[in-house]
Structures are given as structure tokens and as C-alpha cells.
Amino acid sequence: MRRAGVRPAVHSFTYLLKACGDRSDLRRGREIHSQLIASGFGSNVFAMTAVVNMYAKCRRIEEARRMFDRMPERDLVAWNAIVAGNAMILGYAQNDRVEDALRLFNKMQRETVMPDSFTMVSVIPVLADISVLKQAKWIHGFAIRLCLDKNIFVMTALVDLYAKCGSVRVARRLFDAMEERHVTTWNAMIDGYGTNGFGKSAIDLFEQMKRSSVKPNDITFLSVLSACGHSGLVQEGKKYFAGMKEDYGLEPNMDHYGCMVDLLGRAGRLHEAWDFIQKMPISPGISVYGAMLGACKIHKNVKLGEEAAQRLFELEPDEGGYHVLLANIYAAASMWEDVARVRTMMEKKGLQKTPGYSSIDLKNEMHTFYSGSTDHPQSQKIYTRLARLIDEIKAVGYVPDGDSLHDVEEDVKEQLLGTHSEKLAIAFGLINTTPGTSLQIRKNLRVCNDCHEATKFISQVTGREIIVRDMQRFHHFKNGQCSCGDYW
Template sequence: MIIFFQNIMSLTEHFCLKILDKCPDIQQLRRIHCRLIIAGNLASASHVALKLMKAYSECRQITVTRQLFDEFPQKDVVFFNVMIRSYVNNKLFERALHMYRSMNRIHIFPDHFTVPQVLKACSGSENLWVGLQTHVSVFKKGLHSNLYVGNGLITMYGKCNRLLEARKVFDEMPGRDVVSWNSLVAAYAQNGMFHDALEVCRTMVHSSSLKPNAGTMASLSPAVTCSTSSDNLIFMKEMFMNHARDSLVSWNVMIAVYVNNSMPADAVNLYLEMESCGVDPDSITVASVLPACGDLSALSLGRKIHEYVKRKRLLPNLTLENALIDMYAKCGSLHDARKVFDEMQTRDVVSWTSMVSAYGMTGDGQTAVTIFSDMQRSGLTPDSISFVPVLSACSHAGLLDQGKRFFKLMTDEYKIVPRLEHFACMVDLLGRSGRINEAYEFVKNMKMEPNDRIWGALLSACKVHSNTDIGLVAADHLFQLVPEQAGYYVLLSNIYAKAGRWKDVTTIRSSMKVKGVKKEPGVSNVELNNQVHSFLAGDQSHPQSKQIYEELDIIVGKMRELGYVPETDSALHDIEDEDKGNHLAVHSEKLAIVFVIINTEPFTPIRITKNLRVCEDCHIAAKLISKIAEREIILRDTNRFHHFKNGFCSCGDYW
């Protein structure tokens, strides 16, 4: 009978341990724990106690893990290793280091499993002092040749900004794996030494038998994210295509790299390719690609991603919800942005600021101001970034007094020191209100040196209100600050042309040619069936070019019947390579608008994004086309949104 009972207990223990190996949930884990206590041998079976400790740690029940540790009478190095790893995995780095020190005090010596975990704790807490002590101990105990110890030392020194030591450990390692290379790449990238990070990665690819993996992509991403070198981007893409496409991490990194390097079309195309490859996006993927959808006004794709988010139950998630608001706002869909905002369980300053910006960009300054006030009443404190969109909203809506009040509120009540962005908004606010002299005095009285955005806002106001004298002053500063930016030459040229000073217009043209200044080609993007189509002025490369130009001729004829006369001043002094040999009628915005008209059902809204400021002729044309085609046209340029409907624009013809 006794033997039979012992066998039953043994079977119970065996069954429980098998379940523990499968990482049970917390409720199941507690039931197993009770059964093992009833079995009566938990206090003496070290392998059972260790498995329970690991299981509780994975369930983030670190208090119970520590209780099991404390209650076991005969603890060896394995118990300390499990407890230290439990603390590290739960990001309790200081407790892990305290446990490490306590094992030394009772003369339990660390082994090659202990040291890597201790080094992780040093990395997580950036505790260089303990890291250095551990490195000395490693040499004394002969563990310096251990691969995992070496990798841990590289990571620790990298996190503590000791790159010479990290490189020395790497160079002296008798053997390296892909983690060793990734750790060194990450060490350089985390400390802003992007060139070195890329060079290490290139060396790994060309001179090592090891192949990059998702960890390499993640380690290298800060270097390429902050890089504007096309060679670096090409290298990253090749590495992704050839070595690292089997991991969701790699896809996420590559999408983020494209987004952060202002390549939204590439980011969206990669996301679509990811879907076609059967790789399921996660919340990181979605948060990365949504800004790209917004940049391209890819509303259909953005809505499709939103449906995926709801289907996968990724909400509530503050980061995702903020990204959705921003995407809808950039696509000009205020209704969708507001719906996401209203359904949020919690909101932060970013959520409120995004909504303020959304209304401000469309010219609804009064609603933007109301939302900003609602944010204040909600108990959140606006930060310096929050004041930029509300000041801009006041500017676009001509709310001079309210804009001045918000600037005073920011400086006097919230004690926020104005930044250049706030000053630029105030100059724009005064300039749009026709207070050119007041705007100029404001610039002269600034306590910091004005930048090109501030002088540019003043120059734009001078163009609208035909103030040549102050316009020349602003232009002179701009040509000194950013002599390569063609847009400011064009603005000054516009001022001269408006005043009939054609000789000065010619001088500006000549100056641009001598200095080699070229205006960035205008590109208009439009989405159709989840695909983004891009147009340049006079573009003949699109498969439907013949149909587009035929339809455009018909529409221009109808525009002329309504009194349309091309804005020839724009053609005369808007000096762009894209316009050479082309008529105003084939500017990129017009081509994009007609493309949507011939490919969609009547009354379907048209959404376009342009990388430059919309010209006066295209603005006039869009108003007329919205009336002729009975279409709402939502066009976002670098300044703001233009909602064209029934022959009118939301900007009031001032942008």
C-alpha cells in the first residue's frame, strides 16, 4: 500500500512538471503548485522548486518567485542564477545586482550562466561600476573566453558609452557568433556613431561566414534611420532582402527606416508586400506604417489597416490610436479622426494636440481653439509642442486676438520659453492679418536669432500684401541663411512681378542660374485601389497618360466657359525645371485630379498630397473643377489643407 501511494505521488509530480515545462497561465500554475505541496516533497526537491520559480517568473509573479527562493533550505548557484535571471527578465535590474552581491557574501561563486545575466542587469541599469568589477572577476575565474560572457560585455560597455572597451572585447574574442556582431553594431548605433555601425555590419557581411538576421536589422536601424545616405539605405535594403525577411522584426525595422527617411511610398509598398507574403503585422508594424499612409493621403489603405487593428483586437492602445488620429487628419478625413478620438478610453497630450492640429490644418480654427480649451479642462497640461498647432490654427483662420492670447498664456501662465516654431506662428499670424510692420517689429525684438522659417513667413506675408520694402529685407536674410532654397527666390520674384518690376524678376532668375539653385520638382500623390500613383508636371510616364490628357483638354474647355484664364504671372516667374516646355494646364495637381475623375464613380471625393505649395493657377483650376465635376477635392500642400467644393476653397484664397 505504501509503495502504491508513493507511485501515485510520483506520477502526480511527473504530470505537474510536464505542464510546468509548457508555461501554464497563472491560474493553472497555482493549481499545480497546490498539488505539489500536497505531494509533500516540494521542500526537498530542488528540480521542482526551480521549475516553479521559472514558471512564476514567466507569469511576472516575481514576489512568489522570490518567496520560493527564500524558502528553499539548500540553495546552490543554480538557484541564484534562476533568481537573477527572473529579476533581469522582469527589468528589475538593481534587485538582480543585489542578489549577485549577496551570493558573493555567502561564498557561492558565479559560473558562466551567472555572468551574462549580471552583465544584462548592468546594461539595463547602465551600472558601469559593477560591470567593470564583473569584468575583472571574469578574468580571475577564466570565463573571458566564454562566448556568452563576451557578448554580454560588449553590450554592457555599449550601453555605458565605453566603445573602446566594447571594441577591445570584440577584437579579443576567440570566437564570435552573429550576436557578437549585432552587439557591436548596436553599441556604435546607440551612441550616435552611425558610420562605424554601418562599417561593422558591412565587414560582417563581406568577411564573415555568418549571415545577418533580424537582430542585425534591429541593431542597425538607428544608424540608417538617422542617415540620409542613399548608399546606406541601399545596403540596408539588400541586407533585408537577402538575409532577414523571415522575421517580423526585420519587416518592422525596414518599414520604420523608410518612414523616417521620408520615403512613405516605399514604406507602404513594403507593407503591402509583407501582407502578400502572409506575414501578420503587429502593433509596431501598424504604428510605423500609418504615418506613411497619412503622408500619401492613402485613406483607403489607412481604413483597411484600421479594420485589421479592430479585427485583431489591438485596441485600446494609446500609441496606435494616436497614429490613427494623425493618419486620418493628414488624409483630410476629420470625421474619422474625431471618431477615433471620441472612442478612446484614455487620452494623452499627443491625442489632444493631434486633434487641434487636424482642425487647424483644415482652416477650422475656432474648433481647434475649443479642443485646446477642452484639453486644459480635462486636467492635462499643454506642453510647448501643444501650442504650435493652436497658434497655427489661429493664423490660418485669421483669429488674431485669440492667437495673441494663447501666446501670452503660454509664456505667462505656463512659463514655457517660446521656441522658433512659436515665433514663426506669431509672425505668420500677424502677417496674414495684414500687420506686416508689426510682424517685422516682432522679428526684430525676438530674444533669439530668427531662422529661415520666420523670415519665410514674413516674406510670404509681404508677397500677399505687396510690401516690397520689408519683403526685400526678409529675402536678404533668407539668401544668407538658406541660399540653396529656390522657393524663397520664387517668392521674391512673385513680389517683383506683382509690382510690375520685370527687370528685377530677370535679375532673380539670373541669380538662381549663377548659383545653381534649382526648385524641387513638384510631385502630386493620389491613392486608387490601395495603390499610390505619383505625377510630375507634364508627366507622360503613366499608363493612362493618353486618357488623362484627353479628359484634361475637355475639362479646361469647360473651365474657360466659366471664365477661366490661366494665371500667367505664375508661369512667368515660378521658375521650375518641371515647367519648361509645359503649359500650366499640365501641372501635377491637375493630372492627379483628372486621373481620379476618369477612374472613379461620380461624386467620389478626390484626395491629393503635394510636396510643394500649390500654385495660384492650380488653386483657381481646382475650385472650378470641383464645380464642373461636382466633386469634393481635398488637397494637402506643404502649408495646409485645401477643401474645394462647389467652386470655393476652405482657405479663403489665402495660403
């Protein structure tokens, strides 16, 4: 076109920028951006919206935001591009973008730009990531005021949001009220049941889906297999895995194989899981060996744990978490020389364990606690309340579980366990809420055995419902019991 001497119009650049964004071709995207400016379209709202979208899709959100802020006028499409861009970054585990996306959403409203369904579907998953029920109710009410409560995509996002806030009953009510359901709607509800520990309900809904006119896809089966794994439904999981190809012609991918290894491994069928890996028609990946290593940690199998860890070290040598898991397996078997060897290996490679933290939302402010941290303004009150709480639960049968701590004196073990981040978050919640109020905690790692046991007793002595979302699932603690049935 250029060689023919034809001067590009503004739409020429928007199409080119979209192509660069779709291909994540940042180098060419920047070239097109420069040519757009040189052609005099630097103030055109359509062209600059395409520029913003291109940078966002290329994961250059700071550049996208700079271009966005320079726009003399911004329409709904431009707002959607930048809001979606911030939300998209969540997929790359940059959690600091959550607040950025929400701030932009609020700013958008202040500038009297009315959000549409695309905006809502971009923002709702951001709220799902932080699992705050109050925020879920707020955005749900906002969708109703925008008359988007009949939009299938918005309502599907809300079903997923409520499930990820631990409110499965509300999610199901929304699901049942929908006049039309997409396959992603069914998937969201099935996955919601699974991650909240209601495996039987997930299976029942899947069977209902099979009787409907909606055909399951690969994500559906991933959700069903995960639900079976969380609830120990081994035979059901094996049946559905086989049915993927036999009944629906769907080829299992790496994530499905990882779910099957997790399902078998959690159930203690480690040798069956390892045999399953050896017979995979595709080369096992990180998710498969990661599930195997996690199962070996739970069931303290050194030999298979070493095999899985070695494969993971080859596939992802810079991930410290696998080294920590292997060291814990050795420590549980009192193999101290091997523990020291793994720790030395980590030091040489400069690898570190991901620090555990727990968060709780109070009055629209997120409070985050690390194990043993004392930097919170209410630290003294928190530790005083926690000490009294530990005495209360010990009186009704709680015994600290120090198996996760090795090579440490017993009194030190108890002190370390007593200041884990989720216990600090719970104590903070008890201090700052009225009796009977449920507490909702977000944990970035798997809940440890001691905190799980302690939280059951805390729910008993305080009469509180405590909902903990860890990296894998939800735990609903109430009256001294957990919804997971101690299977996680």
C-alpha cells in the same frame, strides 16, 4: 572590459550598437559590427537585429536592409527595426522610401510574422505621408483584427492618419471613442483641425484639453498657433502665444516664433510681423524668415521681401526656392531688371526651382503629373477632357488668373495655366471614376491662385468634392466653395 581579458557576450554588442545608433555614430557602429562578426555572433538574431537598428538610426538604410536580408531567421524585433528604419527616412524627405516601407510591411505578413503596436506606429505615419483614404481604412481594419484598436499609441496614429487624409470627422469619432488620451492624441486632433482649415474647432478642442487632466506641451501650442494662422485668427493666436510662458512656463522655440510671423504675415500685418522678428529674444532662423518672405509674396511687399530674402540667402544659400519667391515679388511689381538679376544669381549658383507635381491614387496605383507633362498613357484623353472642362468652367464665370506668370503673352499664359499639374490630376480622376466620387489630390507645393479658383468652379460644374492637400494644408472644394474661405 577587453583590457581585463573578459570575452564580450552577445548582449555586450547589442548594448554597444544601441549606443552607437542613439548617437548616430556610424564609424564606431561599423567597428562594433566588425568585432561582433569576429566574435562569432554574425548569425545571432539579437545581435544582427541590433546591427540593423544601428544602421537604420544612422540613416544608412541600404546597409541596414542588406544586413536584414542576410539574417538566417528574423523575429518581430528585427522586422520592426527595418520597417521603422524605412519609415524614419521619411523625416529626411526621401519620399521613395514610402513604397519600400509598405512593401516590407506586406512581406512581413507573408512570412507570418505578426505585427505589433510598434510596427503599426511605424507604418501608419508612412500612409499618412501619402494621404490615401483607402489605405487609411485598410490599416485601421488591420489594427482592429490585431486587437490593437484600444492601444493608445496605435489609435493616436490613426487619428493623425485620418486627419491627414482629409477625413477630419472620422478622426474626431476615433478621438471621442478613445477611453484614454495622451497629450500626443490631443495634439494630433488639434493639428488635424488646423491643417484642414477648421481653426475654431481646433481652438474649442484646445480649450477642452485645458479643462482635462492632460497638460499641453510645446507641440500643442505649435498646433494651435498653426491652426490660428490657417484661419486668420490673429487675436486668438497672440493670446495663446503669450499664454505659453505665462500660464504653462513653456519657452517658445523657433517654430513657435515662425508660426507667429506666419500668422501676422498672412493677415497682411507685415510691419507688425517684422517688428516681432526684431524683438525676438533668440536669433531668427530659417522658419521665421521663410514665413516672412512667403507673406511678402502674398501681399506683394518688395522692401520687406528683400530684407527677409537677404537673411535667408545668408542662412541657406543653396535653397533655390527663396530666390524664386523673391523673383516673383519683383515680377509682381514689374521690376524686370531685378527679376533678371535674381535669375542670373541662381544660374551662377546652379540653383533650380523645385518642380511642382500632383498625385492621385487610383486602384492602389499612384499617378503623378507634372505641369505640361504628356508621358501618361492616357495623356490624350486627359488633355481632351481638360480642354472641355476649361470651357465648362469659363461658361459659369471662371477667368484665368495670370498674375503668377510674368513677362509672358496672354495667350501663352492661359495655355500654361491650363496644364498645371493639379488640373491634369483632376481631369484624370474625372475620366477614371464614376460621377459623384470624391477626388483626392496631393500637391508638393502651395496651390497657385489660378488652380485654386479653377478647382472651385470644377467642383461646381461636376458636382464632385475635390480634396487637395498641398505643402501647407488641405483644401476641401465643394459646390464652388473651398473650406479655406480663400485664406491660405
